[in-house]
Amino acid sequence: MHELPVIESILNIVMKHAELNQVQKIVSITLEVGELSDLEAEWMQHYFNFLSNDTLAEGAELRITYTPIVLQCSQCRHSFAVKKEQIGALACPSCGRQDKFDLVSGQEYFIKEMEAL
Secondary structure (H helix, E strand, O other): OOHHHHHHHHHHHHHHHHHHOOOOOEEEEEEEEEHHHOOOHHHHHHHHHHHOOOOOOOOOEEEEEEEOEEEEEOOOOOEEEEOHHHOOOOOOOOOOOOOOEEEEEOOOEEEEEEEEO
């Protein structure tokens, strides 16, 4: 259910840009979403369809690309990608440290581009 406020925010941003650029129809919106965000593509499209009803974005397709989870070792500052399943049992591939990492990416979401007429 946390997809709803995210999609509402995305739709508001897209609609503002559409208005500023005199867009007649929004065809698609490309999003980049971090793997840790827990935003599911199916629900994002479902909520987008509901919220965009009777707008310039009605019927637009969400094109979603998931970005990897990247951590940085707090000791040696080495950055490395991990899978969600690996979190909790990690060791830095550079120095071997196992207890302190900073999240570089993986929770973000942003609009990459919008296709419009």
